[in-house]
Amino acid sequence: MSNFATPFGDRDAEEDEMIHRPSAVANFVCLWFAALLLTSNLHAQDQVFDHSNDSRVWLSGQINLIHQQHPSFFAKYTGANSLRPEREKATSRVWTLYTGARITKSTEILFDVESAGGRGISDALGLAGFTNLDVVRNPTLGSKPYLARLLFHHMIGLGGEVGRAERNFLSMMPEKPEKRIEMYFGKLSIADFFDMNSVGSDSHLQFMNWTIDNNGAYDYAAD
Template structure:
């Protein structure tokens, strides 16, 4: 970890020096940005009469995660750019990031192991195709060169990226580095969005964008096994498709957006009922991690809304569902989820760049998934060895983010998790968080 911190310090000051020399102009061909996020979490001991292989450990725990990303962008030709994101991650989540479907640290999604590791997060090409003469200026930012963007356009993104970069966005609840940290708040919980262990995939996304509407379609790769580090390049037999329609709205001069998403994944994900039947007949084991054959299908839907209520207050909600017949393959073991919350800026107490947020989530699973866990089955993130008292997993999260200077935000957070892993025999769990986020 000392080597990691030394390297990150060098990167930080290097990018700071480069950024100080940059100007936000249409002539600039290359840009550099940098982020570092450290999250320290702890939970006291909680009630648990028994534990399994994938249980959150009932003793008091403390865990630190750290991720750092360099964002490098280059202008190619009119409407075209390419982006390259090397990333370093290290640390861990509670109990090796198992035991809660709505896991409390969204950054542990990117940490494959506790040892610091350097890897390629994103490498993608973006092309805007103008459908109108009217343009707007897209300002310099992470993975965004300053450019004139047609108000009505087709945008093609191809390469390596996180599919959640473009789908299921939400102004108030999408980024665990600056907003809510719980997995089921950063994305629609029941969308098993295709990605490797670190949250990235390969594929192509095509967007039709106007000021009032947007339609997105994407097709990407899925991992070779549940939550695996490697992607399956047998595209004809393993892939993920997603489509989203977005409507931008204005109510009383207050902006908002409504998004409806549908997805269908095909992989080696095992069918819960077939696995249970095989186990009863002593011809199989209660294992859905690796999968034995292609043809496992999971499909589902999500709805997502964010709406400004005043100059300082915003509201959001999400609802999502999947069929829940086959094993979760990439994100987390949630088959139904609903969340809502508010976001309040600190303007009224003279801290306009500070943010207070509070949200509640209810997560559930299908009857087949429940039967599998009750039989003693394990997925890649939950499984207490039995499930005798099923209840929905309920999460309340609140945080306060304070802007310390132009580059640093410090956040304090709290999460209350009732019935972790849908098991009313265990918990509740109280999670306390401190987060530091640097962005240049």
């Protein structure tokens, strides 16, 4: 998913300067996923390849590319943590690889890896509701891959009608009983389970403003 803020003014001739250059492996993976997206059907669809409900393996990926810029503006004073009044532009990227393996009908292991790169305008300072959630808490992103999630998921059925369940990167189980207990152990994102807004809980979905995705009044615990 690529997000672009509305550009202002003329673009400079030189390309955006990245503080951390992505590694060759990260470049290859990004280009591979980009090729898959470009060759997919132009009509609206959620995935490049169909996922079989009977498959015990899950593999999917996503790329966030966010470019933002603002024109120069008048400021009576500017501090170290202010939005800089001179013209700025910045680009960030986050690629995510979602994987999983279903061990039994009620047990599975989920493993996600991410890599980030780039920066935010004014080093993610000067705005209360920052416009790029991907650089909040980490204004100059490093390209070294890191472990985003590692989860052991187990379900205990308590009876009731068994129905079809939507498979995704947090649960591969195709069917679930109406009454059940689901347990997750491991490294996870707070927003995965405690903010169930389908469009505004994560910059991987639709919006990228910090105060829309993660409530700015309460904030979320940083990693």
